[in-house]
Amino acid sequence: MHIAGADRAIGNLVKWATKDDWAHYREQVFADHLDFIRERFDMTNDKVVDLLGDDFVMLYGVVLEDFFTARFGDDGELNVIEDYLKRRGWREKIPAKQYLKAIRDSVMSLYEVVDLDPGKNMTVRDMIRGGDPITVTEKMGSQTSARWDRIAARLVTVGGKPFFTGGMLPMSYNTTNEILPVFEEMAKSYRTKLRKAAREQDEDPEIDSHKLRATLLESVGPRLFTQAWLIDALGQIQAPLPEMHNTDGDKILLSEVRFPSLGGVEQITAIIDGIQNLERNAPDGPSWTWHGKGSPSQRMSAKRHEGLTFQSRDESGRTSLGQIEFGNGTLLLSTNSRERAERGRDFLASHLGDLVGVPLISYEEVERMLNKTPDPRATDEEEVPPEVAAEILRSYLDGHYRQTLDDQLPILDGKTPRQAVKSKKGRAQVIEWLKYLENSEARRSTADGQAPYDMTWMWRELKLEGER
Numbered sequence: 001m002h003i004a005g006a007d008r009a010i011g012n013l014v015k016w017a018t019k020d021d022w023a024h025y026r027e028q029v030f031a032d033h034l035d036f037i038r039e040r041f042d043m044t045n046d047k048v049v050d051l052l053g054d055d056f057v058m059l060y061g062v063v064l065e066d067f068f069t070a071r072f073g074d075d076g077e078l079n080v081i082e083d084y085l086k087r088r089g090w091r092e093k094i095p096a097k098q099y100l101k102a103i104r105d106s107v108m109s110l111y112e113v114v115d116l117d118p119g120k121n122m123t124v125r126d127m128i129r130g131g132d133p134i135t136v137t138e139k140m141g142s143q144t145s146a147r148w149d150r151i152a153a154r155l156v157t158v159g160g161k162p163f164f165t166g167g168m169l170p171m172s173y174n175t176t177n178e179i180l181p182v183f184e185e186m187a188k189s190y191r192t193k194l195r196k197a198a199r200e201q202d203e204d205p206e207i208d209s210h211k212l213r214a215t216l217l218e219s220v221g222p223r224l225f226t227q228a229w230l231i232d233a234l235g236q237i238q239a240p241l242p243e244m245h246n247t248d249g250d251k252i253l254l255s256e257v258r259f260p261s262l263g264g265v266e267q268i269t270a271i272i273d274g275i276q277n278l279e280r281n282a283p284d285g286p287s288w289t290w291h292g293k294g295s296p297s298q299r300m301s302a303k304r305h306e307g308l309t310f311q312s313r314d315e316s317g318r319t320s321l322g323q324i325e326f327g328n329g330t331l332l333l334s335t336n337s338r339e340r341a342e343r344g345r346d347f348l349a350s351h352l353g354d355l356v357g358v359p360l361i362s363y364e365e366v367e368r369m370l371n372k373t374p375d376p377r378a379t380d381e382e383e384v385p386p387e388v389a390a391e392i393l394r395s396y397l398d399g400h401y402r403q404t405l406d407d408q409l410p411i412l413d414g415k416t417p418r419q420a421v422k423s424k425k426g427r428a429q430v431i432e433w434l435k436y437l438e439n440s441e442a443r444r445s446t447a448d449g450q451a452p453y454d455m456t457w458m459w460r461e462l463k464l465e466g467e468r
Contacts (some may be wrong), residue, residue: 003096003159009096010166013081021081021083030063032223033223050232059169062167064167069121081103083350095159098157099156106154106156111126111152113145113149114147118143119216122138123135123136127169127180128183134155136349146442146446150176151169152169153168175228179225182224189212191212201383205393247292250340252337254363255336255361255362257348258332259330259333260350262354265326268326272351275351277321277381286327289388316373322334405462409433409450413425417462418462421462
């Protein structure tokens with residue numbers, strides 16, 4: 001933030017707000033935000049603080065700013081910022097005083113990040129009040145945000161320039177998709193009441209939509225955002241780990257079936273080459289992919305399961321049920337579930353007969369594999385070069401997303417993206433889906449230290465470039 005003296009002024013205001021004169025009002029605002037949550041989750045404030053950890057500091061800043069904007073007294077004559085400026089404002093710089101006044105008059109809303117210039121600024125649009133996108137000077141936020149992020153925040157103007165205040169809450173897609181319809185219903189109900197009152201007074205019943213939404217945001221916005229954010233955050237913290245399934249509905253369990261070879265190499269490989277749904281990975285290599293019917297997305301549409309569904313597909317987009325390798329006297333089948341391992345064991349044994357011995361099956365839980373200590377003997381020479389890994393990932397994602405455009409997706413009511421964009425409702429769903437994909441990819445690439453996958457072609461392919 002490039003407002004002279006702003007940080008110092010905020011520090012002084014916070015100290016002023018701790019005075020006994022304001023203690024009751026401050027506690028009232030915090031209770032408005034937290035009491036509902038404490039009752040819903042049946043926990044004390046201390047427990048909420050412990051569960052949120054460092055994230056509570058972020059929440060505290062948002063609630064504190066709501067206190068800064070609140071008015072108390074019979075006629076709303078009391079405000080902590082006005083009180084501070086009246087008694088101590090003489091010691092603050094003019095831009096800093098302007099900033100405090102801007103906070104006092106600010107309204108919290110929901111913003112979507114539509115563009116970024118990392119380290120300099122971010123462009124956002126107000127998802128509730130609408131209007132043109134606004135470019136905000138924001139050094140830190142522009143470095144940590146990703147395109148299509150959604151944040152609940154206060155946008156103020158000081159010296160003709162827009163700035164975000166310090167209190168900001170990152171909102172998940174699921175949470176915002178629940179908030180927006182609730183707010184729309186509240187706005188519709190409020191508009192109906194105002195029109196009825198206007199008619200009774202023989203006044204113009206037309207209501208300014210922007211002012212109506214601003215009024216609603218001022219009265220219920222902050223609590224709506226903090227409570228929705230808390231429900232999401234605490235729900236995730238307390239939720240058990242989701243059970244993972246493959247597209248057959250089997251629980252994910254890394255499985256290996258090892259057959260000792262009793263026959264000749266050429267004889268065994270010739271039989272495997274002739275088995276339906278097994279396809280060599282390379283002409284000169286004794287390894288095969290075991291294919292299932294349909295793409296992973298099509299199988300997911302046919303069978304919906306609770307928890308997370310793990311998709312395994314080959315480069316052509318077909319479902320991969322397992323991998324088979326033959327070498328050093330052993331035929332190895334690898335799958336991601338016990339059920340697939342047992343099916344693969346039986347059909348391989350039925351085709352190969354006396355050419356293989358009695359198989360051994362081993363299993364390993366995903367959690368155990370992830371918690372394994374890396375082998376200290378591993379060297380950098382064993383690692384795939386970053387540029388090669390990036391190209392492999394890009395090639396995989398190209399195929400994955402191109403196939404997905406023709407897959408029936410539950411999130412699009414069972415339609416393919418190409419089908420969904422033909423209707424108004426489907427078009428809106430596809431836009432949300434693309435934003436979610438692009439935002440998730442930006443987050444993944446940042447965590448992995450890679451350049452994000454460019455999804456521009458998907459927007460163009462679906463004729464949605466103008467919505468991006």
